Amino acid sequence: MNTQRYQVGAGAQDRVGEHFTIVFAGFYRPWATWIQHRLESHGHRTTLHRWDPPREVPLEAALGDLLLARGRILLVLSDWFFELGPRREDEWNEALRGIVADNVDRFAAVNLTNRALLPATAVLEPADLWGVGAPEAERRLLARLQLPEGPPRRPLPAGPGARYPNDPPAVWGDVPRRNRRFTGRDDLLNQVQEQLMDADRGTAVCVLVGMSGIGKTQMAAEYAHRFSSDYDVVWWVNSDTRGTQRERFGELAPELQLDVGSEPGERIRALREALRRGEPYKNWLIIFDGWDDTDLVDEILPWGQGHVLITSRNRLWDRYGATVDVPGFQRHESTGYLMRRAPRLTAEQADAVASELGDVPIALVQAAAWLGESDMEVADYLRMVRDGDGVGLADHGEYEGIPTSMITSWSILINRLRETQPHAVELLTLCTSFGAGRIPIGLIRVMPPAQLPDSLGWLVSDLPSWTRALDTLVNYSVFTRESRDLRTTQAHEPGPEQESVHMHRLVHDIVARLTSPEERQLHRRIVRRMIAAADPGNPQDSRLWPRYAELLPHLEPSGALGSHDYRVQETVLNLLRYCMHSGEFRTGVELAEQIRTQWSEMFPPEHPRMVELTTQQGNILRAHGLFRAAYELDRECLERLRALPDTDAGSLMTATSCLAADQRFLGQYTEALQMQREVLNTALELLGPDDYTTLLAQHNLGVGLRLLGRYSEAYDIDLETLRARENQLRARHAATLVSGIACARDLRLMGRYGDALARQELGMRLHIQVLGANHPQTLRARHNLLLCQRRAGSPQDLTGAMAGLLEQMEQVHGRRHYATMGLVVDFGNYAREHGDIRQARELIEEGESGFRTLLGPAHPISTGMLSNTGLVLQAAGERAEALTMFESAYAGLAASLGPDHPWVLGCALNAAAGRNFTGRLESAADLSRDTLRRARTALGQDHPFTLSCEVALAADLRALREHEEAEKVEEDALQRLARTLGAQHPHALSARQRSRPYWDFEPYLG
Incomplete structure (x- = not known):
């Protein structure tokens, strides 16, 4: 490293307020903006000038044009700077010795590389900023410009350009390695920056839109590197599939030190909130690469003071943010790239190749790699591309949307590699049996050798051949290596078993077309086995979800969905279970239907595999809110199993349990309870009282009793389940916490508001500690806590x-x-x-x-909601309309649930009030008497609802001038309320003030 020190020249102390034009190649914008920031902080004026003169303009003329700028000219030099054009070394040396040497007082330079610069750059006396810290770099910069050192005259606030380029953002995640051959696109990149910087606060979204292979991903990666100094957080999210996108985006949450668990939905919710608030960082950049499906925008897309950059083929993104169309290369960009990657090409040859390949970046990348690595004459290459000689295109079908020249170019590469690097071709074609995008290729190396054919045994036994093959494909730009951020994974470089590559979907499609059916069949079988071997075997363990998310995109391309292999089938089911446990319900619904389509051709409906599929599919449909679809699926399965003479009791138990769950959600409470009792009895007989499945069946029995209004019975069951789960699992197990919620809910519905609140407060603390504040189960616990606080008379x-x-x-x-x-x-x-x-x-x-x-209009929940509507109407003074709602709810629920269900009694309480307020006094009193009698039987003498019925009856008796009975009923109610809830409870205070009681309907599905 150059260690020379620069002395401040004579008169330096008087040099204040100078103007500098900072000239840089786009690749080094972060350095230019940092230099600008430091010079301005010392009181100087600056202008940034990105410089990339067309190759047609003589270099001396281009440098001479810089002299038109005001003040001094500071060149930001690197080996990249001298590749602009590109131009011959002697042309640069001539220009430096001419125009620069003649105006040496106007030119100065800094050097950003440890590589040797051109000899003629000595005339610029560049200050070496390579490998030094920010203070020393600033000192060297000022010394080279003969400016006074010392503290800044006007310190500038932190912001764009303030970060020293050698200091990375605080969080940097999975951004592809910088492509040192990245070419052009400067105007587009500046346009992207302007779109993001100028967007309204909270809406900074820019979408790079274009056809496959046009270079969107490379542009996004270059933007991340080029403008990294503007951000504290830069995070890359592969978005080819929903599962991968959610997992990768959610991985940012722990990097921001957010207190969340491992469930993707929970992480995403906490992360979006943190990004919205700008805590702990306001300046963030999230890049979603390959996000084509806009259905999940409301669930994923973050908002806040940061920036979102998206690459997509979908042009509908314009409704969410600014879009930038990414075209093919301009011709000078094409030729510049080709000549840098393959220096032996002349400008005319590069122009011919670019023209033949239509200036499509991905085609140029492959052509440049081939021409740069091989010794094939350019004329021969062009002839083969034009004519397709000897590449066998006729056997590979149609190529709609893909230029034939691109197919031919790839054919040339593959055919030549077959001769020189056959292992590389084997590895390449194997990868087409994965899905496009990120491919965990290293997993192949953990397969048992016996599961590979002899011809491919080298994949696991010959590490040098593996390394050579992978390096060859990377060198020829077929793959790019995935670069996981080591700070988020491990403290050392990943070994071969952890290696992943990225294969562009267009390359994937082309190579797949050029692969023989025999090879493809063999390779798909290998990939299926690899997926099965990589299955961790426990989709309930959230720590393993990243592995499942990694495997999910490769099920369909590998043919795993239609595999007859038992282990592969079990892996497919485990991935479906992963979707359920991780909350990926939409993905799970789609996957389950894909599996059913394949398996229906392989198995009869009563086959154990189909029964298990039905169980998992029904669970996901139910969790997603598709209750009727789940019911029809489970009902048909149970009927079929019951019709078979040899169905085992365990399968019948599981199918019955699924149908009982569907019935509960559909409002068929009595039928569901009967079926759930069958399930519990079978579980006790087959598995014993302490088995996990038995305790789940027992918990579901409590749910059924609660839905039927049998709260005391439900509490006894739930308390027993809670104690058993605490013994068999642990107090902090998620299932145990569910039982805690159930017990608190029972206590609240039993009128024991203080006990319910105390239990739920403890459960809430445990939920936050165990599952995190944003887990769906934690939110359910918080919801119940709010209801407990309300019923307990919380003053807040x-x-x-x-x-x-x-x-x-x-x-x-x-x-x-x-x-x-x-x-x-x-x-x-x-x-x-x-x-x-x-x-x-x-x-x-x-x-x-x-x-x-x-749920449909006849469901008990839909019917009960009419009573809430009536209360709003009544509060607004619309009493006749309110009574209509009350009576409809009362009659409807009584018909479906019977006259003694607490929901029916609540609707009756409201209906009696409606009759009273509309002058139907006798009818109101009759209904109040009947409701009180039934409430005493159903809920007990001292239940707060029963006492509300007493207060209501007293009001109706007073309206009929039966004052003696009214006083007696009212006094009894007041005494019991004071004894049960306390004299200062809102219910007791309202009763003393003779406010008419009402009943809120709380919709509860179980």
């Missing part, structure tokens, strides 16, 4: 907490999911109770419409 205003939870739930499930809509309704009830009628009306209308669409 819960509006903010409910609004915040609603925002979280919407991010997790979407606005139309049943869990989110349940909170929408409870929030609406709370708003009405506290006088915000406008918000209450909006929320209750949204909830009623949503549940009716999801």
Whole structure:
């Protein structure tokens, strides 16, 4: 390294306020902006000038034009700078010895490379900034320009250009290695930067749109490197598949030190919130590469003060942000790239090759690699590309959308490699049996050698051949090596077993077409076995989800979905289970249908594989809110199993349990409870009382009892399950925490509000510690906690907490999911109770419409929602309309659930009030008496709801002037309320103030 020191020249202390034009190649913009930032902080004026003169312009003329700029000219030099054009070395030396030497007082330079510069650059006396820290680099810069050292005259705030280029962003994740052969695109890159910088706050999204192979990914990677000094966080997200995208984006959460678990949905929700707030970093850049499906924008796309850069073939992105069309290379960019990659080419030869390949970057990359590595004459190469001689194109079908010249060019490469590097071709064609994009090719090396044919045994036994083959394909630009950020993976370079490569989808398609059917069949079988060998075998373990996300894109290309191999089939099912446990419901629904299509041709419907598929598919459909589809699938399966004489009891138990779950969601509560009892009895007989499956069946029995309003029975079951799970699993196991929520819910519904609140507060702390604040189960626990706080008479205003939870739930499930809509309704009830009628009306209308669409108008939830609508109407003074809603809800639920269900009794309480307010006093009193009698039987004498019924009856008796009985009933209610809830509880206070009680319907699906 050059260690020379620069002395400040005479008169340096007087040199303040000078103007400098900083001339740089686009590749080194971060250095130019840092130099600008430092000079301006010392009181000088600067102009940035990106310089890449066309090759047709003589170099002396181009350098002479720089002299038209004001002040001094600072050249930011590197070996890359002298490749501009590209131009011959003697042309550079001549220009430096001429125009620069003649104006040496105007020119100065800094050097950013440890490689030897041209000899003639000595005239510039470049200050060497390579490999030194920021303070020393600044000192050398000022000394070279003969400027005074010392503290800055006007320190500039941190921002674009302030970071020293050798200091990387605080977080740098998975960005592809910088392509030192990247060519041109400077205007497009500057356009992208302007789009992002000029966007409104919170909407900085720019999308690079163009055909496959046009260079979008390379542009995005170059942007990340070129403008990295503007950001504290730069994170790359491969978005070829939804699962890969969610996993990779979610991996940023722990890098930002967010306190979250490993579930992708939970990580994404916490991450989007952190990015929105700008904590811990405001200046971030997230790059989504290959994001073509816009369906998941609301779930994934982050907003905030940072920037989002997307590459896509989908032109519909313009509704979400600015789009930049990425065309092919301009001709001078094509020829410049070819001549740098293959220096033996003349300008005329490069022009001919670029013309033949249509200036398509991916075709030029391959051609340049071939011409740079081989000794084939350019004329011979062009003739073969034009004529297709000897490359066997006739056998490879149609090439719609792919230029024939590109197919021919690849054929030339593959045919020549077959002669010189046969292992490289074997590895290349093997990769076409994976999906395009990221390929975990190293997994092949952990396969048992016996599972490989003799001809491919070298893949696991001959590491030098493996390395040579992979290096050859990288050198010929067929692959790029994936560069995982070592700070996020491991402290050493990955070994061959961890290697991954990236294969462009267009290259993947071309090579697949040029692969014989026999080779493809063999290689797909190998890849299927590799996927099975890589299966960790436990899709419930969230620590293994990244591996499953890595394998998922390769199921269909490898033919795994139609495999007859038992281990491969089990891996396919494990990937479906992964979708369920990780919350990838949409992907799981699609995958399950793909599997069913393939397996239906291989197995009869009653085959154990099909039964297991049905179980998993039904679970995912149900979790996704497709209750009717899950029911029809599970019902047909159970009927078929029951019709067979030799079906084993375990399969029947599982199928029955699935159908019972469907019935609960569809409102068939009595039938579901009966089936669930069968499931529990079978589980006890087959597995014993302490088995995980038995405890799950017991928990589901509690759910069924709760839905039927049998709260005390449900509590006994749930408490028993909780204790067993604490013993058999652990207190912090997710299933144990679910039982804790169930017990707290039972206690609340039993009217034991204080006990319910105490239990749920403890459960809430455990959920946050174990699962994280944004896990779906934690959100369910928080929802129950808010309801417990409300019923316990908490003095705090819960509006903010409910609004915040609603925002979280919407991010997790979407606005139309049943869990989110349940909170929408409870929030609406709370708003009405506290006088915000406008918000209450909006929320209750949204909830009623949503549940009716999801469940149908006859479902108990949809019917019960009419009572909430009636309460809003009544609060707004629309009493006749409110009574209609009350009566409809009461009659509908009584018909479906029977007269003694707590939901029916609640609707009756509201209907009696509606009758009273509209002058139907006798009818109101009769209904109140009947409701009180039934409530005492169903819920007990001292249940808060029963006491509300007493208060309501007293009001109706007073309206009929039966004051003596009214006083007696009211006094009994007040005493019991004070004893049960406390004299200062809102219910007790309202009763003393003779406010008419009401009942909120809480939609609960189980």
